[in-house]
Amino acid sequence: MTEHMTGAEVLLQALKEQGVEVIFGYPGGAVLPIYDALFQQDDIRHILVRHEQAAVHAAEGYARSTGKVGVVLVTSGPGATNAVTGLCDALLDSIPVVCFSGQVPTHLIGNDAFQEADTTGITRQATKHNYLVRKGEDLARVVHEAFQVARSGRPGPVLVDLPKDIMIGKAPYQPAPNTPHRSYRPRTEPDADLVAQAVHLMKRAKKPLFYTGGGVINAGPEASHLLRELVHLSGFPITNTLMGLGSYPGNDPQFIGMLGMHGTYEANLAMHDCDLMINIGARFDDRVTGRINAFSPHSTKIHVDIDPSNINKNVKVDLPIVGDAAKTLGAMLAAWRADSHEPNGEALARWWTQIGKWRDVDCLSYEQDPSPAAIIKPQYAIQRLYEATRAFEASTGRETYITTEVGQHQMWAAQYFRFDQPNRWMTSGGLGTMGYGLPAAQGVQVAHPDALVIDIAGEASILMNIQEMGTLCQYRLPVKVFILNNQYMGMVRQWQDLLHGGRRSESYSAALPDFVKLAESFHAVGLRATNVGELDDVIAQMIASPKAVIADIMVDQAENCFPMIPSGAAHNEMIMGPGKEARVARVTDEGRMLV
Amino acid sequence: MPDMPQNRDKNLRQATISVLVENEAGVLARVIGLFSGRGYNIDSLTVAPVDVTGRQSRINLVTTGTEMVIEQIKAQLDRLVPVYRVSDLSTGPHISRELALIKVIGTGVERAEALRLADAFRARVIDATTESFVFELTGATDKLDAFLALMRPLGLAEVSRTGVAAIARGVGLI
Numbered sequence: 168m169t170e171h172m173t174g175a176e177v178l179l180q181a182l183k184e185q186g187v188e189v190i191f192g193y194p195g196g197a198v199l200p201i202y203d204a205l206f207q208q209d210d211i212r213h214i215l216v217r218h219e220q221a222a223v224h225a226a227e228g229y230a231r232s233t234g235k236v237g238v239v240l241v242t243s244g245p246g247a248t249n250a251v252t253g254l255c256d257a258l259l260d261s262i263p264v265v266c267f268s269g270q271v272p273t274h275l276i277g278n279d280a281f282q283e284a285d286t287t288g289i290t291r292q293a294t295k296h297n298y299l300v301r302k303g304e305d306l307a308r309v310v311h312e313a314f315q316v317a318r319s320g321r322p323g324p325v326l327v328d329l330p331k332d333i334m335i336g337k338a339p340y341q342p343a344p345n346t347p348h349r350s351y352r353p354r355t356e357p358d359a360d361l362v363a364q365a366v367h368l369m370k371r372a373k374k375p376l377f378y379t380g381g382g383v384i385n386a387g388p389e390a391s392h393l394l395r396e397l398v399h400l401s402g403f404p405i406t407n408t409l410m411g412l413g414s415y416p417g418n419d420p421q422f423i424g425m426l427g428m429h430g431t432y433e434a435n436l437a438m439h440d441c442d443l444m445i446n447i448g449a450r451f452d453d454r455v456t457g458r459i460n461a462f463s464p465h466s467t468k469i470h471v472d473i474d475p476s477n478i479n480k481n482v483k484v485d486l487p488i489v490g491d492a493a494k495t496l497g498a499m500l501a502a503w504r505a506d507s508h509e510p511n512g513e514a515l516a517r518w519w520t521q522i523g524k525w526r527d528v529d530c531l532s533y534e535q536d537p538s539p540a541a542i543i544k545p546q547y548a549i550q551r552l553y554e555a556t557r558a559f560e561a562s563t564g565r566e567t568y569i570t571t572e573v574g575q576h577q578m579w580a581a582q583y584f585r586f587d588q589p590n591r592w593m594t595s596g597g598l599g600t601m602g603y604g605l606p607a608a609q610g611v612q613v614a615h616p617d618a619l620v621i622d623i624a625g626e627a628s629i630l631m632n633i634q635e636m637g638t639l640c641q642y643r644l645p646v647k648v649f650i651l652n653n654q655y656m657g658m659v660r661q662w663q664d665l666l667h668g669g670r671r672s673e674s675y676s677a678a679l680p681d682f683v684k685l686a687e688s689f690h691a692v693g694l695r696a697t698n699v700g701e702l703d704d705v706i707a708q709m710i711a712s713p714k715a716v717i718a719d720i721m722v723d724q725a726e727n728c729f730p731m732i733p734s735g736a737a738h739n740e741m742i743m744g745p746g747k748e749a750r751v752a753r754v755t756d757e758g759r760m761l762v
Numbered sequence: 763m764p765d766m767p768q769n770r771d772k773n774l775r776q777a778t779i780s781v782l783v784e785n786e787a788g789v790l791a792r793v794i795g796l797f798s799g800r801g802y803n804i805d806s807l808t809v810a811p812v813d814v815t816g817r818q819s820r821i822n823l824v825t826t827g828t829e830m831v832i833e834q835i836k837a838q839l840d841r842l843v844p845v846y847r848v849s850d851l852s853t854g855p856h857i858s859r860e861l862a863l864i865k866v867i868g869t870g871v872e873r874a875e876a877l878r879l880a881d882a883f884r885a886r887v888i889d890a891t892t893e894s895f896v897f898e899l900t901g902a903t904d905k906l907d908a909f910l911a912l913m914r915p916l917g918l919a920e921v922s923r924t925g926v927a928a929i930a931r932g933v934g935l936i
Contacts, residue, residue, distance in 0.1 A: 287788060292799050296843040299787065316843055350784050351843045476837035479830055 174303055174334040175204035178267070181310035183210050184343055187238050189229065189613055190214070191222040195242025196282060197269025200334040214613055214642060217634035219246050221606035223253020223324075224632070227262045228610030231593045232568055234387055236317050237610065239266040244282030247289070247328075252600060254293040254324045259597025260410060261385055263322035265313045266294075272332035273301060286328045295323030296351075300330065303338030311343040320353025321474040322385055353473060357490030357498050365445070365469045365486055366502040372443035373514035374521075375403045376466075378426065381410030381596070382448015382473060383492045384589045390493035391415070391589040394447070397500050402515055404522055406434040408449045409581055410596045417585030423522060424531075427455040428732050429578040432530035432741060433522055435730070438463050439738040440521070447471045448492040451481040452597070461737030471495045530730050530743060531582055539700025545576065545651045545722040548702060549583040549623065552649060555706045559619060566618045568611045570594065572604040572628030575657035578728045580623040602631025605648060609635060612644040619647070619710060626652040626719075627676050636689035639715040647709050648717045650682060653724045661727045665742075666734075686717035695719040776805065777832045778852045778928045780936050781821040784844035785811050792842055793821055802827060802835055806860070806903070808925040818846065820936075822928050824858075824903075847936050855931040861924045862906050863888070864897045868917030876916040883909045894919075 172180065178201060182190075189212045194202045205213055216222040219241045226237025241250050247268040257264045271280040287299045296316050298309045306329075313325040369375060377398055383390045391414045398405050398421055405415050406426040415422055424431030426438050438444070444466040449455070451470075456462040459481060468484040470477075471492060478487040488495055535547040556567040569584055570593040571577040577594055586592050593611060595603040604622040612620040622629075629650055639646050659674040683693030692712050696705040702720065709718045729744030783789045790809055797804050806824040811817075825835060832850070840848045851858075864885070866876045873893070880887065880897050883905070889896035899909055903926060910921060930936070 288791070291788065291792060292795050297788075301787075320841075348843075350846045353841070474837075474841060476834065476841050478837070480834055480837075483830065 172338060172340055173200065173204065174306055174329070174336055174338045175200040177303075177306050177338045177340050178310060178329070178334070179204050179208060179211060180340055181307050181343070182238065185311065185314045186235070187211055190238045190240050191216055191225040191229070191610065192240030193217075193219050193222060193242065193246060195246050195269060197243035197271060197331050198240060198246075198267075198329075198334075200331060201240060201267070201269070201329070213240075214609070215638065216606065216609075217637050218632065219249035220253050220602070221609075221632050221635050221638070223250050223257065223264060223266060224600070224603050224606035225610035225613070226264045226266075227253065227257050227260070227603075228570060228593050228607030229614045230262050230264060230610075231384075231607075232590050232611040233614045234590065236263040236265055236314055239264060241266065241268050242282065243269040243271055243286065244284045246282075247284055247286040251290060251293050252598075254290055254326065256595055256598040256600045256603065257324035258293060258295060260595065261322050261381060262324065263317040264324040265317050266324060266326045268326060268328050270299070270328045270330040273330045274332070276330065286326070290326045293324070294326045297326040297328065299328040300333055303333055303336050306333060306338045307341040308344075311341075312348065314343075315348055316351060319348075320351070320355075321382075354475075354489050355473065355491040355494055357471070357488045357495040359498065361486060361488045362495065362498040363502050363506075365488065366499060366506050367508075368443055368467060368469065368486065369401060369403075369445065369503070370506055370508045370510050372403075373511055374441045374518045375401070375443040375445065375515075376437050376441040377403055377405035377445045377447065378408070378438065378449055379405065379411045379414050379447045380408040380449025382471075383411055383414035384448075386448065386473075386492035388589055390448075390496055393493060393496035393500060397496055397503065400500070400503060401510065403445075404437055404519070406430070406438065408452070408455055408596075409594065411449060412581060413586035413589045413592045416587040418587060423526070425581055427452075428457070429582065429728050429730065430732075431582075432528050432730055432743070433525035435732065435738040435741060436525050437522055441466045444468045445471075446484070447496065448473075450477045453481070456481060457732045458735055458737045463738070528743075528747060530747065532747075533744065534746070535699070537699065539698060541699045542723045543696065543699055543702055543720060545579050545653065545726050546583055547699070548649075548651060548720050548722055549579050551702055552621070552623075552706055553584045555703070555710060556619060556621070559710050566615065567591065568593070568608075568615060568618050568620045570604040570607040570611060570620070570622045572622070572624045572631075573599045573601045574625045574628055574659075575653075575661065575728050576623055576625040576628075576651040578658075579651070584623075601628040605629060605632050605635045605646070608646040608648075609638055609642075609644050612646050613642070620645075621647045621649050624648055624650045625657065626650050626654065626679055626682070627656045630680075633685070636686070636691060636715065636717075640690045644715060645713055646715050647712075648715075649709070650717065650719050651722050652679075652682070652719050653722050653726070654679065655724060658728070664727075682717050682719035686715075689715075691715035691717060693717050693719070695721065697721045772828060774826055774828060775832065776824060776826045776852065777835075777850055778856065778858055778926065779823045779825065779836065779839070780849045780851055780928060781823065781839055782812075782846040782936055783819050783821060783842075784846070785817050785819040786844055789819070789844045790821070792844070793823075793839065796838055796842070797825075800834075800838065802831065806925040808927055822926050824926050849930070849936045851928050851930055854934070856928055857931060858902055858926050858928040859900055860903055860906060860926050861898065861900045862910070863922040864899060864910065864913060864918065865894060865920040866897065866913050866917045867894045867919045869893050872916045876913060879909070879912050879916075885909065
């Protein structure tokens with residue numbers, strides 16, 4: 168049997184052995200042998216996207232909502248180059264994806280053949296690792312290795328470039344090895360002494376703060392469970408990064424909100440004033456730290472990360488611990504229980520009193536005119552959507568998954584939607600890819616056919632991958648697109664107003680389509696709310712519909728995202744929303760250079 | 763703990779880093795891409811297969827940066843998938859050598875002086891015409907630099923250098 172398999176059959180056999188159930192892809196000349204093999208089997212499902220970038224985002228959505236590796240198949244040349252943005256997105260957000268790209272036959276490589284691109288060259292810096300398979304006997308090994316690399320250590324995208332002749336020719340099959348990789352062996356077990364030192368510091372802290380990120384989500388649901396336990400046991404406050412939302416319940420009293428550029432007042436001031444920071448699986452991103460030399464200036468810093476290159480990259484830390492978040496949290500819990508020293512309850516109580524005062528500022532409050540004819544505030548739209556989904560979950564037992572595009576709507580979603588579980592929140596954090604949300608939502612819906620999957624979008628971002636409405640229709644994926652339509656690239660405009668003298672260069676969304684008709688033309692349902700009176704009804708109709716829906720929510724054009732730490736400012740120099748005590752930071756020239 | 767101003771250390775140091783890698787296509791491009799993509803300096807880079815099977819290559823890198831940047835470089839190199847080991851030789855006793863082929867063109871007194879200095883530096887004459895020499899000189903980078911400085915007024919015409927190969931002293935391995 169083995170000798171009679173073609174390369175394409177070997178590829179599919181290896182995918183089956185890796186537990187792959189679904190591939191997001193788009194055919195073309197160089198991958199025709201693979202599509203032919205796909206056609207002749209029933210184990211692996213193929214979802215035909217409308218653009219290769221969307222295939223990668225869909226695989227990301229699939230991966231982030233399941234914890235499995237997402238799989239992509241694209242053709243050579245433009246197929247592969249279109250996938251690059253998605254790969255880069257997965258790299259920056261540490262999402263396990265394996266992308267198979269077609270390549271011209273080996274004898275034509277380097278000849279500028281039709282649809283030839285140097286795919287491994289182009290994607291070298293956009294992937295965790297990539298391969299060009301030059302010999303049939305390497306094929307099975309490389310495919311298995313690609314999955315091993317994608318999911319182990321700090322996860323990430325891996326690309327495998329497959330010349331057409333290798334797919335057509337015969338190739339031997341080898342099962343997945345159960346040995347570690349020969350050269351890539353990331354450390355996952357934390358050093359016990361360092362963990363004990365961390366707990367020693369935690370027990371003696373007066374103003375401690377947990378700061379947790381996507382690493383906790385990537386370490387699996389067990390990590391979130393252990394984090395909950397440790398935070399409850401310690402009584403410390405906790406803040407999440409954008410990527411970490413859901414790793415700790417958003418409605419828990421010890422949760423003080425997201426931190427960073429659009430984080431809460433209490434989270435940012437707590438970060439500024441804390442005396443012990445316990446960073447688990449976050450990477451001191453510039454959106455979180457603000458001005459680096461003013462970032463959390465008085466704290467002793469513990470940093471747990473599976474990737475040693477994240478340690479001391481942006482911020483010098485005092486106690487680095489390399490390890491998997493779940494394993495380290497487990498070790499910390501054990502060490503906490505073993506250490507008989509009592510935490511400083513009095514100091515902690517004072518710390519909570521201080522945090523309570525910051526909370527009283529109520530930084531996320533906004534004024535919504537309740538009359539039915541009033542203009543909808545975008546914050547109110549998210550809040551009503553959140554409440555409606557909570558009611559929906561309670562009454563049906565079905566789960567809600569949220570994806571977003573990139574911009575103001577994304578920040579409002581992060582601020583006003585609360586996540587109680589990991590893997591429910593999919594957003595492009597590192598790369599900030601407009602057009603991420605719709606394809607990511609389709610990947611989530613493929614993985615969770617019965618779930619309520621909502622892409623919270625802006626009217627500008629959604630147009631970047633709007634063609635995926637066709638995919639939703641073809642596979643009857645009932646994704647809901649909830650557009651906060653303010654007719655501006657709102658975040659661009661907010662920065663122009665703040666930093667560039669209000670010159671709104673090219674940030675107006677001119678010539679918008681009629682989103683209701685657009686939805687209908689893709690055989691989906693189109694809804695629109697133009698005032699407060701219509702909002703709840705549109706949300707209810709959207710959730711109740713068995714079909715894909717675009718809900719076009721016309722919101723207040725003037726609204727901006729607050730609080731905001733302007734670029735180059737410190738955490739205690741936040742700009743607050745209208746009507747709140749403001750200490751307005753002046754943006755320096757240096758700050759204007761930062762993005 | 764004292765206040766910790768970030769990135770306070772501005773002191774630069776030169777580091778000699780050896781990296782043992784899987785000898786596969788693109789591995790050198792990965793290392794160079796890492797340096798260019800993240801804005802690190804490469805002062806010198808050499809690479810060649812070093813085991814009998816030809817499966818492993820050794821890359822020797824000389825780079826300059828702050829302590830924080832050099833730590834970053836090592837961590838970034840170490841997380842490349844085909845990298846087996848990364849060793850910062852400059853943190854301990856080690857030997858660095860490079861080889862240069864040096865063409866000096868001239869006649870008369872200058873030519874005689876070039877030959878005399880070459881002898882003092884133990885450079886070998888590996889090619890000669892009536893108006894030129896090619897010297898082969900092996901040594902630490904500063905020795906090569908010193909020799910080249912002396913040759914410059916004596917008709918130094920062309921230089922080809924290998925870059926640094928380095929190894930730790932004693933029984934310690936990479």
